[in-house]
Amino acid sequence: xxxIGLLGLAGLSFGLTxxxxxxxxxxxxxxxxxxxQEGRTFKITSEPFEEGEQDxxxxxxxxxxxxxxxSVIKVAFKNTDTSKEQxxxxxxxxxxxxxxxxxxxxxxxxxxxxxxxxxxxxxxxECRKDHMIVKNKGNIHIKxxxxxDKPVLHYVLPNKQIEVQRAKVIETQRGKVNACF
Numbered sequence: 001x002x003x004i005g006l007l008g009l010a011g012l013s014f015g016l017t018x019x020x021x022x023x024x025x026x027x028x029x030x031x032x033x034x035x036x037q038e039g040r041t042f043k044i045t046s047e048p049f050e051e052g053e054q055d056x057x058x059x060x061x062x063x064x065x066x067x068x069x070x071s072v073i074k075v076a077f078k079n080t081d082t083s084k085e086q087x088x089x090x091x092x093x094x095x096x097x098x099x100x101x102x103x104x105x106x107x108x109x110x111x112x113x114x115x116x117x118x119x120x121x122x123x124x125x126e127c128r129k130d131h132m133i134v135k136n137k138g139n140i141h142i143k144x145x146x147x148x149d150k151p152v153l154h155y156v157l158p159n160k161q162i163e164v165q166r167a168k169v170i171e172t173q174r175g176k177v178n179a180c181f
Contacts, residue, residue, distance in 0.1 A: 015036060015037070016034070016035070016036040016037075016040075016106075016108075017033075017034070017035040017036065018032065018033070018034055018035075018092065018108060018110060019032075019033050020032075020033075021110055021111070022110065022111035022112060022113055023075055023090065023110060023111070023112040023113070024112075024113055024114070024115065025075060025076060025077060025086070025112060025113070025114035026114075026115075028076055029074055029075065029076050030074070030075045030076070030112060030114070031072055031073070031074060031075070032072070032073040032075060032090055032110060032112075033070070033071075033072055033073075034064065034066065034070065034071045034072075034073070034092070035066075035069055035070050036066055036069060037066065037069065038066055038067070038068065038069050039065065039066060040065070040066045040094060041063065041064070041065045041066075041094070041095045042063065042064050042065075042071075042092045042093060042094055042095065043062070043063050043092075043093045043095060044059050044060075044061065044062055044063060044064060044073055044090065044091070044092060045059065045062070045090075045091045045093070046058070046059045046075075046088055046089065046090055046091065046112075047088070047089050047091060047109075048087075048088060048089070049087035049088055049089055049111065049155070049157060050087075050157060050160070053087075055088065056077050056078050056079045056086060056088055057075060057076075057077060057078075057086075057088030057089070057090070057112060058075065058076045058077070058078060059073055059074070059075050059090055060073070060074045060075075061073070063095075073090065073092075075088075075090060075112050077114050082116050082117040083116055083117070083139065084116050084139040084140075084158050085113055085114065085115055085116050085119075085139060085140045085141060085157075085158055086113065086114040087111070087112070087113050087114075087141060087155075087157055088111075088112045089109050089110060089111055089112060090109075090110045090112055091107060091108070091109055091110075092107065092108045092110070093105065093106075093107040094106045094107070111155065113140075113141060115140060116139050116140065118139075119138075119139065119140045120138040120139045120140065121138045121140060121142070121174055122136070122137040122138035123135070123136065123137070123138070123142055123172065123177060124136075124137050125170075125177075125179050125180065127166065127179070127180035128166070129166075130165075130166055131163050131164065131165055131166050132163070132164060132165075132166050132167065132179060132180050133161055133162070133163055134154075134156055134161060134162050134163075134164060134170070135156075135160075135161040136156040136157060136158055136159065136160055136161065137159075138158060139158045140158065141155050141156060141157050141158065142155070142156040142172050142173070143155055143172060143173045144156070144164070144170055144171070144172055145171050145172065145173070146170070146171040147164060147165055147167035147169075147170055147171075148167045148168055148169055149169070149171075152164070166179075166180050167179050167180065168180060168181055
């Protein structure tokens with residue numbers, strides 16, 4: 001999957017391609033590719049996937065300037081525990097150009113995952129009157145992409161849960177699941 005940004009604001013257009021999304025670290029290192037206008041500069045940082053988690057992700061380099069319209073960022077996890085999936089986010093923040101007039105700095109958040117040695121996908125649903133609770137009992141994230149065929153994007157990390165609107169069918173990266181009737 002690629003993130004392609006296009007924004008029209010007062011005659012200004014913005015184009016940038018970031019891929020793959022999400023980034024999957026296979027082995028020890030994963031790669032994130034950026035393509036866009038020559039000379040654009042981005043500060044690269046990492047943060048935990050969820051608030052309260054420890055930042056376990058290393059990104060390099062800490063700043064990139066697009067040369068020939070392209071750049072590559074390396075990502076790796078500090079923790080090498082392979083019993084459950086590792087998760088984090090790479091934050092790309094455009095450094096403002098030093099020019100007069102309208103200038104907008106953009107920031108993008110890209111999820112990064114490192115799968116465990118053996119994947120266990122286990123989803124548990126708790127139906128309530130007007131919502132449902134999605135519990136992840138497995139060791140890999142659950143990516144919810146639709147509720148009753150309405151597009152959404154929710155990630156549920158291992159041993160976490162989220163509250164979403166009640167639905168008859170939810171779609172995950174492993175297919176459709178019958179939910180609350």
